[in-house]
Amino acid sequence: MISKFKSYLEKLRNLPDKQKKIIIVVIVIVLGLMMGYFWFNSAVEKIKNIKLPPLPKLEDTATKWQKFEYNKNSLNFSFEYPSEMDILQVQEEVPQSPVQVSLSPKQTDDYNTLWTIVTDQTGSCKKIGVSDEVLGDIEIGGTTTQKIKSSITGYDGRIYTNISVCLKNNGIIYTLTCNHQKSENYDYSNFYKMISTFKLIK
8 A cells, every 4th residue: 555655646746747646736625525424414403402592572562452342232332442441330221221341450450440331221422521522533332423522520539531432323322522621641542442332232
């Protein structure tokens, strides 16, 4: 083996310089490719063995909505409400109102908020008073009605703001109201969305 290698070197010495350079360049390229191949395989194995930390879970900040449905006393209606609100109580056969559904925030807010859905079989939609303000139209139960803003004095002597909408269907009045301690910063978007989900069930 050694003798063959020596004879091969002897042949290289006897070659013209041009051919020697070509052979040396080829050898360098082959060695470079082999080294690059082994380095690449080694890098791939290292990357495979790297354990990345789990990605943090993104919190779902979107408001979740729940459905409420009432089917008693010939009254059949439903609506959706945000998860940040709780059904405080469902009163049945209260004076002049077969049913009243009250909702309040799960966490006490600074506005003493109360949402109500009241039915009435004897009256009519509230007439717009001198001090009332019409805020525009809104659709409820497939009917377009008006949003009415008014101010009242509560039992505690505080001034409260009412935003209410009224729907009359088959002789029954449905009034949806947002009541809160007077403030210009109150966000009505969820209340209006609840109104848009109100449906009369046939």
